[in-house]
Amino acid sequence: MMTSRTVVVTGASRGLGLASAAHLHRAGWTVVAAMRSVDEGMARLRDATGAGAADRRLIGVRLDLTDAESISGAVKDIEQAVGAPYALVHNAGISAAGMVEETPVSLWERMFATNVFGPVALTRALLPSMRAAGAGRIVLVSSQGGVRGMPATAPYSAVKGALERWGESMAGEVASFGIGVSVLVTGTYDTDIITDAGTTDCRVLDGPYARHHQTMDRRGRAAMRYAARSPEAFAVGLEKALQSNKPFDRRAVGPDARMLMVASRLLPPSALHHMVRVMMGIPRFGAIRPVPATATRLPADSDPA
Incomplete structure (x- = not known):
């Protein structure tokens, strides 16, 4: 790897983005850390890397993926600071919990704006300079929800699935310019996005899906205690992806993600369902019977005709 290569990492103020930006900086990359809260995020990055405020290989850029003006401003700042970046890592995103019936459409819109539309806009704006440079890599951070739609996280699964299909399409478009695309299917990592604090909770815990929520919450928390890995382990997998010379590369980062990808190839959809x-403790098909509607009674003096 050339030490002069530059990587833009979105969502670099915390979680996988923070760990990745810090790891790549230590590995010799010039890191452009894109985030909404630059002052707080850069303070964390400097603590993690030991880099000083004058370090030219660690650059903070303000980016709000739901704001078109912020995206335009970030692109200008990136190209002014480093020219055409070699790599663009789309890590920023938000999560939500709740059944489809419980989740408002406004949240779906915000999920797609942050996880899909914003990354597309940022990529479109940076691609001309990357094409002119004749080399580069775009990395899309997906998840197990992008492999298989998961109950109670439909918006998150939907945006990750859309992210993967976008990456597959784009790979065929940019390969001839020397730009590759990688999709990273992440396993379970110990970050805010898997906690109550990092997830928009739309669950109605005393509603018709209460039985589902109780079992899934209990099993999910147990799985996180035993399966969640350190974000630094993800950063190692990201660095390997950045070194790939394949026009398109889709790989699992984490043992649980790897197992799901194998199962999705070997099992028919019904078996995977x-x-x-x-695994989630969801009752079998038809196990919960509908509550009969209260019969409508006509007044005694009414005429049914």
């Missing part, structure tokens, strides 16, 4: 259902 049942496997997920059993």
